[in-house]
Amino acid sequence: MSAALHNDSFLRACLRQPTPHTPVWLMRQAGRYLPEYNATRARAGNSFMALATSPQYATEVTLQPLERYPLDAAILFSDILTVPDAMGLGLSFGQGEGPRFARPVRDEAAVAALQVPDLDRLRYVFDAVAAIRKALAGKVPLIGFSGSPWTLASYMVEGAGSDDYRRIKTMLYARPDLLHRILAVNAAAVTAYLNAQIQAGAQAVMVFDSWGGVLADGAFQRFSLDYTRQVVAGLQREHEGARVPVIVFTKGGGPWLDEIAACGADVVGLDWTVNLGAARARVGHRVALQGNLDPAVLFAPPDVVAREARAVLDSFGPPQRADGAHGGWDGHVFNLGHGISQHTPPEQVAALVQAVHAHSRSQRNPR
Amino acid sequence: MSAALHNDSFLRACLRQPTPHTPVWLMRQAGRYLPEYNATRARAGNSFMALATSPQYATEVTLQPLERYPLDAAILFSDILTVPDAMGLGLSFGQGEGPRFARPVRDEAAVAALQVPDLDRLRYVFDAVAAIRKALAGKVPLIGFSGSPWTLASYMVEGAGSDDYRRIKTMLYARPDLLHRILAVNAAAVTAYLNAQIQAGAQAVMVFDSWGGVLADGAFQRFSLDYTRQVVAGLQREHEGARVPVIVFTKGGGPWLDEIAACGADVVGLDWTVNLGAARARVGHRVALQGNLDPAVLFAPPDVVAREARAVLDSFGPPQRADGAHGGWDGHVFNLGHGISQHTPPEQVAALVQAVHAHSRSQRNPR
Numbered sequence: 011m012s013a014a015l016h017n018d019s020f021l022r023a024c025l026r027q028p029t030p031h032t033p034v035w036l037m038r039q040a041g042r043y044l045p046e047y048n049a050t051r052a053r054a055g056n057s058f059m060a061l062a063t064s065p066q067y068a069t070e071v072t073l074q075p076l077e078r079y080p081l082d083a084a085i086l087f088s089d090i091l092t093v094p095d096a097m098g099l100g101l102s103f104g105q106g107e108g109p110r111f112a113r114p115v116r117d118e119a120a121v122a123a124l125q126v127p128d129l130d131r132l133r134y135v136f137d138a139v140a141a142i143r144k145a146l147a148g149k150v151p152l153i154g155f156s157g158s159p160w161t162l163a164s165y166m167v168e169g170a171g172s173d174d175y176r177r178i179k180t181m182l183y184a185r186p187d188l189l190h191r192i193l194a195v196n197a198a199a200v201t202a203y204l205n206a207q208i209q210a211g212a213q214a215v216m217v218f219d220s221w222g223g224v225l226a227d228g229a230f231q232r233f234s235l236d237y238t239r240q241v242v243a244g245l246q247r248e249h250e251g252a253r254v255p256v257i258v259f260t261k262g263g264g265p266w267l268d269e270i271a272a273c274g275a276d277v278v279g280l281d282w283t284v285n286l287g288a289a290r291a292r293v294g295h296r297v298a299l300q301g302n303l304d305p306a307v308l309f310a311p312p313d314v315v316a317r318e319a320r321a322v323l324d325s326f327g328p329p330q331r332a333d334g335a336h337g338g339w340d341g342h343v344f345n346l347g348h349g350i351s352q353h354t355p356p357e358q359v360a361a362l363v364q365a366v367h368a369h370s371r372s373q374r375n376p377r
Numbered sequence: 378m379s380a381a382l383h384n385d386s387f388l389r390a391c392l393r394q395p396t397p398h399t400p401v402w403l404m405r406q407a408g409r410y411l412p413e414y415n416a417t418r419a420r421a422g423n424s425f426m427a428l429a430t431s432p433q434y435a436t437e438v439t440l441q442p443l444e445r446y447p448l449d450a451a452i453l454f455s456d457i458l459t460v461p462d463a464m465g466l467g468l469s470f471g472q473g474e475g476p477r478f479a480r481p482v483r484d485e486a487a488v489a490a491l492q493v494p495d496l497d498r499l500r501y502v503f504d505a506v507a508a509i510r511k512a513l514a515g516k517v518p519l520i521g522f523s524g525s526p527w528t529l530a531s532y533m534v535e536g537a538g539s540d541d542y543r544r545i546k547t548m549l550y551a552r553p554d555l556l557h558r559i560l561a562v563n564a565a566a567v568t569a570y571l572n573a574q575i576q577a578g579a580q581a582v583m584v585f586d587s588w589g590g591v592l593a594d595g596a597f598q599r600f601s602l603d604y605t606r607q608v609v610a611g612l613q614r615e616h617e618g619a620r621v622p623v624i625v626f627t628k629g630g631g632p633w634l635d636e637i638a639a640c641g642a643d644v645v646g647l648d649w650t651v652n653l654g655a656a657r658a659r660v661g662h663r664v665a666l667q668g669n670l671d672p673a674v675l676f677a678p679p680d681v682v683a684r685e686a687r688a689v690l691d692s693f694g695p696p697q698r699a700d701g702a703h704g705g706w707d708g709h710v711f712n713l714g715h716g717i718s719q720h721t722p723p724e725q726v727a728a729l730v731q732a733v734h735a736h737s738r739s740q741r742n743p744r
Contacts, residue, residue, distance in 0.1 A: 176676060182673075183673065184676070184677040184681060223650065225650070226649035227649065227650055227651060228688070230650070264632040265650045265652070283590065284594060284632060285595075303593075304593040304596070306542065306543060309543060309546065309550065311551060314550050314551060321595070347593070351543065353543060
């Protein structure tokens with residue numbers, strides 16, 4: 011697998027194989043906190059979608075953080091809402107607003123009309139994956155991604171971001187049949203979408219269940235995790251002789267760690283409310299863990315950033331052979347517990363990456 | 378204790394004593410979903426603060442939900458931000474906006490100037506407590522409340538609600554000494570404030586740690602729970618011969634259930650992400666539990682509301698003598714996992730209360 015890769019530490023950690031240091035990447039690492047990103051975006055008419063739909067722009071911004079920092083993975087520059095957009099819901103991003111759908115899915119007719127989109131409408135994504143892979147030239151692996159069926163459904167039904175998820179939760183409790191139909195379509199679409207990314211060259215894929223944590227216990231299992239599990243089960247796990255790790259991240263998913271760890275993914279992403287050492291003790295023999303620094307730490311001075319990064323590494327503890335049935339090692343991929351803030355000073359990211367690499371090396375080679 | 382109380386089921390459940398049914402009340406039960414509340418508020422010039430600062434209006438709206446529904450407790454109509462307002466921060470509620478402080482606490486000078494407020498500036502709250510107690514005439518007990526030191530601090534530093542808590546988290550990581558000073562002042566103020574409510578007649582008190590769940594593991598313990606524990610330790614636990622139960626509610630506190638249950642409170646409030654049966658098994662021998670229906674269930678038809686209410690009761694399970702060292706019973710107070718939404722149809726609340734009472738009686742008397 012790693013023949014053509016200069017740095018395969020991320021893929022190895024995902025698969026719980028030994029690594030010389032703890033690999034690190036950051037959710038939303040190509041983004042507005044970087045002046046060079048804002049410059050590219052300005053050239054693209056200040057339009058997020060113009061960036062995302064152009065393989066050339068997408069490649070340019072995907073690579074920007076890697077030129078600044080020795081990150082151990084790249085992640086496709088795109089948005090989780092490309093799939094519902096391809097379903098015909100009419101995605102737009104207003105200035106200073108979040109995403110919005112012109113045709114939300116709210117009634118029986120709209121639900122019945124919903125279909126897995128023609129993947130040709132998402133060709134720009136797969137073209138971007140191929141272009142980024144080529145541009146990376148084996149420097150680090152490329153992660154593809156999608157929203158989870160539930161997270162996509164919440165945008166599709168609400169029509170935009172929401173404080174209280176009133177529309178989709180009303181559907182969940184009053185018309186669960188409609189919601190199950192949306193989720194089944196989404197699960198099939200997400201599976202096909204991620205498999206096409208893998209075919210195009212994504213070396214790992216991540217499912218973002220950004221809104222799973224707003225569900226009640228019981229509802230989370232039936233309306234989010236069950237469909238994520240369907241997606242994971244349908245993914246192509248090997249491509250060109252290499253294993254393709256799958257990461258599942260549920261923001262606010264701490265209460266359901268055991269169940270999420272049993273969904274078939276190789277890696278479980280954790281937000282900052284979770285105690286990493288306790289999580290490792292519970293599920294570290296079955297899955298690798300990704301996370302979980304509070305992104306707000308990056309507003310503090312570099313010495314504090316370094317100290318808090320070391321605390322996360324110490325909470326996980328030094329890697330060692332796990333006792334579990336699989337005989338693998340415990341794996342840790344360092345990340346934030348959520349996307350990096352646009353207000354982050356870029357210097358703090360340099361301090362973070364440096365501290366993760368240095369401290370994790372010293373964990374492996376104690377004096 | 379219950380001599381003058383016609384219905385003491387709420388207090389008994391808080392203290393893990395047997396009750397004929399599971400008591401139920403709802404966070405924010407006096408509020409905008411009730412037409413009669415909106416009518417009173419219109420008379421008060423559509424001003425939330427005009428309602429909260431008038432003992433007469435506060436009494437009127439506190440009693441409104443009890444006239445409609447056979448709820449088992451009343452809760453003082455007020456706001457958690459009365460305390461920082463009394464500290465001189467200048468609270469206002471814009472139309473259609475959340476609360477805002479004219480003078481947020483953001484620099485060293487503002488932090489140094491912060492003091493426990495003269496309780497006379499909060500006299501209107503204690504007068505409201507006394508007036509409501511009198512008007513209730515022993516029908517059900519009255520709950521007093523306050524925000525937690527951390528939750529108050531987040532409003533005081535941010536100056537308003539926040540998506541990312543950037544200002545206070547920057548202070549937390551970069552200048553923890555400043556934040557600890559704010560929290561120490563808040564803890565002393567909240568303790569005095571709740572004790573004055575108890576003196577005025579509050580028969581139980583609740584600490585709302587509404588924003589504890591945004592903190593990272595480790596930071597939650599040091600910056601939220603430690604100060605909540607200080608408050609609980611300083612409270613007067615008996616008044617006029619009756620035990621005054623203390624409830625602590627941390628939204629998003631599921632990951633820290635064991636630690637919260639050890640903070641000295643009689644009751645721990647849970648949001649809807651927590652599995653109530655699992656929580657009972659872990660800490661039910663030490664504390665009563667309050668919660669935890671998703672408020673969004675109340676957007677569904679009455680039969681669904683009743684079904685979901687029964688599911689919460691069944692998840693907790695029938696009450697029985699606990700095996701713990703205290704020799705008490707397991708206690709459950711039915712509530713939502715967060716405040717009731719202003720969009721709730723009032724009829725659904727009737728269905729909820731009816732279902733909780735009927736099903737919990739049948740749990741105690743199985744055929």
